[in-house]
Amino acid sequence: MSDELFAAVVAHTAVRGQTDDAAVVAAILRVESALADAQGQVGDLDDAAVAAVREACEAADVDLDELARGTALGGNPVIPLVNELKSLAGSHAGAVHRGATSQDVLDTALMLMSRDSIGTITADVGRAVTSVGDLATDDHTVMGRTLMQSALPLPLATKVDGWRRGLADVSSRLSDVAVGLPVQLGGPVGDGSTLGERYEDVRARFADALGLADAPSWHTMRLPVADLAAGLATASGVIGKIALDVVLLAQAEVAEVREVSSDRGGSSSMPHKSNPIAAISARASARRAPHLAAHLFAQMEQEHERAAGAWHAEWSVLVDLLRATGSAAWWLAESLTSLEIDPEALERHQ
Amino acid sequence: MSDELFAAVVAHTAVRGQTDDAAVVAAILRVESALADAQGQVGDLDDAAVAAVREACEAADVDLDELARGTALGGNPVIPLVNELKSLAGSHAGAVHRGATSQDVLDTALMLMSRDSIGTITADVGRAVTSVGDLATDDHTVMGRTLMQSALPLPLATKVDGWRRGLADVSSRLSDVAVGLPVQLGGPVGDGSTLGERYEDVRARFADALGLADAPSWHTMRLPVADLAAGLATASGVIGKIALDVVLLAQAEVAEVREVSSDRGGSSSMPHKSNPIAAISARASARRAPHLAAHLFAQMEQEHERAAGAWHAEWSVLVDLLRATGSAAWWLAESLTSLEIDPEALERHQ
Amino acid sequence: MSDELFAAVVAHTAVRGQTDDAAVVAAILRVESALADAQGQVGDLDDAAVAAVREACEAADVDLDELARGTALGGNPVIPLVNELKSLAGSHAGAVHRGATSQDVLDTALMLMSRDSIGTITADVGRAVTSVGDLATDDHTVMGRTLMQSALPLPLATKVDGWRRGLADVSSRLSDVAVGLPVQLGGPVGDGSTLGERYEDVRARFADALGLADAPSWHTMRLPVADLAAGLATASGVIGKIALDVVLLAQAEVAEVREVSSDRGGSSSMPHKSNPIAAISARASARRAPHLAAHLFAQMEQEHERAAGAWHAEWSVLVDLLRATGSAAWWLAESLTSLEIDPEALERHQ
Amino acid sequence: MSDELFAAVVAHTAVRGQTDDAAVVAAILRVESALADAQGQVGDLDDAAVAAVREACEAADVDLDELARGTALGGNPVIPLVNELKSLAGSHAGAVHRGATSQDVLDTALMLMSRDSIGTITADVGRAVTSVGDLATDDHTVMGRTLMQSALPLPLATKVDGWRRGLADVSSRLSDVAVGLPVQLGGPVGDGSTLGERYEDVRARFADALGLADAPSWHTMRLPVADLAAGLATASGVIGKIALDVVLLAQAEVAEVREVSSDRGGSSSMPHKSNPIAAISARASARRAPHLAAHLFAQMEQEHERAAGAWHAEWSVLVDLLRATGSAAWWLAESLTSLEIDPEALERHQ
Secondary structure, eight states: OOOHHHHHHHSOSTTTTTTSHHHHHHHHHHHHHHHHHHHHHTTSSOHHHHHHHHHHHHHOOOOHHHHHHHHHHHSSSHHHHHHHHHHHHGGGGGGTTTTOOHHHHHHHHHHHHHHHHHHHHHHHHHHHHHHHHHHTSSOOEEEEEETTEEEEEEEHHHHHHHHHHHHHHHHHHHHHHHHHOBOOOOOTTSSSGGGOTTHHHHHHHHHHHHTOBOOSOOSSOOHHHHHHHHHHHHHHHHHHHHHHHHHHHTSTTTOSEEEOOSSSSOOSSOTTOOOOHHHHHHHHHHTTHHHHHHHHHHTTOOOSSBOSSTTTTTHHHHHHHHHHHHHHHHHHHHHHHTEEEOHHHHHHTO | OOOHHHHHHHSOSTHHHHHSHHHHHHHHHHHHHHHHHHHHHTTSSOHHHHHHHHHHHHHOOOOHHHHHHHHHHHSSSHHHHHHHHHHHHGGGGGGTTTTOOHHHHHHHHHHHHHHHHHHHHHHHHHHHHHHHHHHTSSOOEEEEEETTEEEEEEEHHHHHHHHHHHHHHHHHHHHHHHHHOBOOOOOTTSSSGGGOTTHHHHHHHHHHHHTOBOOSOOSSOOHHHHHHHHHHHHHHHHHHHHHHHHHHHTSTTTOSEEEOOSSSSOOSSOTTOOOOHHHHHHHHHHTTHHHHHHHHHHTTOOOTTBOSSTTTTTHHHHHHHHHHHHHHHHHHHHHHHTEEEOHHHHHHTO | OOOHHHHHHHSOSTTGGGTSHHHHHHHHHHHHHHHHHHHHHTTSSOHHHHHHHHHHHHHOOOOHHHHHHHHHHHSSSHHHHHHHHHHHHGGGGGGTTTTOOHHHHHHHHHHHHHHHHHHHHHHHHHHHHHHHHHHTSSOOEEEEEETTEEEEEEEHHHHHHHHHHHHHHHHHHHHHHHHHOBOOOOOTTSSSGGGOTTHHHHHHHHHHHHTOBOOSOOSSOOHHHHHHHHHHHHHHHHHHHHHHHHHHHTSTTTOSEEEOOSSSSOOSSOTTOOOOHHHHHHHHHHTTHHHHHHHHHHTTOOOTTBOSSTTTTTHHHHHHHHHHHHHHHHHHHHHHHTEEEOHHHHHHTO | OOOHHHHHHHSOSTTGGGTSHHHHHHHHHHHHHHHHHHHHHTTSSOHHHHHHHHHHHHHOOOOHHHHHHHHHHHSSSHHHHHHHHHHHHGGGGGGTTTTOOHHHHHHHHHHHHHHHHHHHHHHHHHHHHHHHHHHTSSOOEEEEEETTEEEEEEEHHHHHHHHHHHHHHHHHHHHHHHHHOBOOOOOTTSSSGGGOTTHHHHHHHHHHHHTOBOOOOOSSOOHHHHHHHHHHHHHHHHHHHHHHHHHHHTSTTTOSEEEOOSSSSOOSSOTTOOOOHHHHHHHHHHTTHHHHHHHHHHTTOOOTTBOSSTTTTTHHHHHHHHHHHHHHHHHHHHHHHTEEEOHHHHHHTO
């Protein structure tokens, strides 16, 4: 079952490959392995046990259809995957997932996937920043427009510098969010009691191994998810603003910019048209963000030690939000890179 | 690239198969074929041309990866697919997609997919209604609870009859929405001018062939999408309310109901637990709806004759909303079918 | 404490006066009086008791500040208001609010306020429809624009007829919603048991007296609120689309229409500007709707017989949604009434 | 026209007085005065002119009804207010609002109001933190609950320490947001050209006088509004989680805590009930936040130098979000302060 067609427009980003089923499985396996490693480092597991877990994680040959069936029955993908790891670990089964709860593993896996996705997004935002820099070099003047009416002219470099500042801010915010993303490790009720006396030490080493921040359990105190929601919705908002400006400047009656591309934006029925498809796709992608973020904020109301539904309702929406923002960034970079300015049109409107 | 794992919880429904890439392609081909048929009926195309289009639609052997690439370049999947049909139709290429615009075809295809998906959803809602009926047969009394405090007892049959009425209303609303879903046919600027003098006759026959309602072009007046958003969000709201009641009644300290299932809801780390996984998954699925619906309402602000982004931003969200509601309905039916009542617990709380 | 300034732009409608504190109190008093009347008609109250309740409702001289304090303490405004009515009714205190619960009264009051507000909204939509009709009389042609690029010309009458159809649909939908709005009457746990043997008869007469539909209790099955959310968000969506078209047509570089008003839209710093303030305000008002509707859909997940928070979270958002939609309708009517077309500009862009 | 009744539940906070009409007018006057001061400091205005502006701001005797009418005609409240100031300033009229645009003034005023409101919110969050500390002192154990089923016991101090950490994080985030809130000053098209050669110096002094951050114009790059949306929605999410826990612990069948208050939470029809009204009101208030935040994120897509609707659509929603979060914080502090623990109930459920 595939969803490539609509994704080609509103999820057009390498983030897809960083958040699909294969990425989920890989992240879960990486987390289980890192947990055993950390427990080995503090002496909670002996070397043979750690090696057995690591090998099980490497050997796991996951049948995605079967894993999906197990996910539906158990309520999350970690439960069936741990069962498989235990059977692979043989006599060391008890060392697999030791003291942890499935939410520990899935939350940590989602943080890894989010961090990697943000890397992709900020790289595309960086491409966009570079392209804006190129637009700012010439000495053009553009009509300033307020409430869609002509106001006063301003330097084009000043206008696009506003775009650049917005993108740079977004980049720095997203990087801050990525750096703060924590591991999740607390056991069934989040207090670490099943993880033994060396719980905090294990957690610190686990975080260190994965390159995530160390933090007490946040099973139902979803600040890291809120930070992702906020950072990604903000990024999409900035991208959407710039994409809208490009679409408006490219309007037939304004025509101060156009996207120049040998292969994009044709209309089969109307060959005279040239649609700024990249800016339009950036805008369409960015528009998904506010509602996905609202969903994540609304899921913060989680019951007691682990939620009865609100946690499950986060997963695919977080993934969609990473993809939507990634797609917006990718398309905006494409648009700005291909943008051609018409100095005569700029002149005519002053 | 697959997204089966998280879908196993929050998109657990046959609607997925009715809305994936293969379903999109099949619906587009059906629409193109029906258009040529309708144009043949009124004499705009001769029999050979109609046959050529029909055969091209049947013969089309779509490479989804390539189609996805073409979608990204053109801005929607119809443009590359029409190109393929034209090349298959050979000398009758001009009969393919005659007078239509790509939004005509994709909107109509989405209406077909929505109608079929609603059929699945109402069938699962019907299963839930039947199960509620079974719960209402015995002569139990349940404590009525307001603001989560004990209020006054009421017949359990009265309580669950409120669930049944809600589900029945939802079913009838969704059926009304499905019946009203219209074809889209208007040509590039929606006025039908490229579809010739017999435009309205063609449109009526096109609608008739597809079993959709006939209506003037709604390229940027998105009432059918708003109707879907409203009907599906309402349905999810009702389902979420019932699922919440089940989760609350199944709480450890209440324990008046439990989901009895041989294979669902176990906890690997805590064998004494029995989680009402179906109700929890129904709730998680239903919670996606309000925000997806808000997104669709927010996209109603579309420019002139066709929108620069807001239309593109609808597609996958409409699909997600159909799937989320379908998943909520499926899980609720599972939950209610497996529900076992504990008469002693009911008694104890009065 | 007043909020008139921002309301002057995004809540500019007579709906405000139909939904403010005075309107809430008046509606509650009307509901309490109608309930006693209905109970008198079936013989549950004698004439003296009915008269005493009616007189208490007429005599009630509510101090809003004190009522607000009582509302905060009790959790809703009905509790303190009923206390005052009971003290006014003296020996007939027992006849006040007999068998009812505070949610019965507040829900019914909100349905009355919603119905009246929809009357205002559809009247303003009607004004807009009339103005669109005036725009359609001349024989102009306008450039059709897709993805903000020039596509093909079409008759201006056809373009604006799309607006008219959207507005007419909205009007008919809102009227349908208004007609279906039901009373709420069920007593503490919604089963009518505290309302006696003639409960259903009382409910029918209560509904009849208030001109609302009769329906079983919907304390936690919020379909009427969902219908309002859907109808109002759809209406705002249609209005927002038309307002956007006006704003785009009024752009400096297009200038095919402008709002002509002796007093609106000036800019103190830039006297050469003429902003289409009415269309802009319509758009700003309409944009509030999707998110307010999402909130109401999200509150449908209500616990057992009465919700612990989700019901309280509905009230002011429903009011805001009525006002936002009312404001959008009012401003759109203003805009369309003042719209002047520039035939030369229409010509120039073809 | 007043809206006190529903506000008594979901906007129960001193933030109301910091964001009503009087507060808007006061903030606008403060901003105009600070601007003249800053221009005086750099020598753009002479002392007499600065004094005249300051006196006009002090003397302004605003008729709110008339100002609301002017707001509707001009599109924002600054335009009519500046007209009044100019007439009060007599021969120094030219010194009023010199080089500024109305959005400069209203945005800066909203940042002042937001900063002051955050002060109120964090104070109430601080009260809640203190109360949580009191709950954590005894040596109780509580059943840990996952998916609403009993899991394993944990120390109550550990459970409530999770609440405390969440609140402390929220407090620090909100303070960071407040510190970063910038002035807005850029003139009609945001480039500062109308503010003269000493524009950046004026802006820095203007920021300094108001205690806001200095930043280039962000008329259509709405990062400060996004930061407020993110911070406030996150705060409401944390508060809502804790309020939900309280409501669940206070359930009749759990009864491990209850709100003890001499005057709150009674039920006129059911004297045996004791509703945790403060926690319920906190939850109802907090639930408004995600959708208000989504609205603000969605308005980031603003046109060119100043938006045609999206800016206007921000004002009252930002105010509502400040109030909703303030109300959630106030009620949570009330709830936690009044919370009584039942050690026997805690014991019984293990």
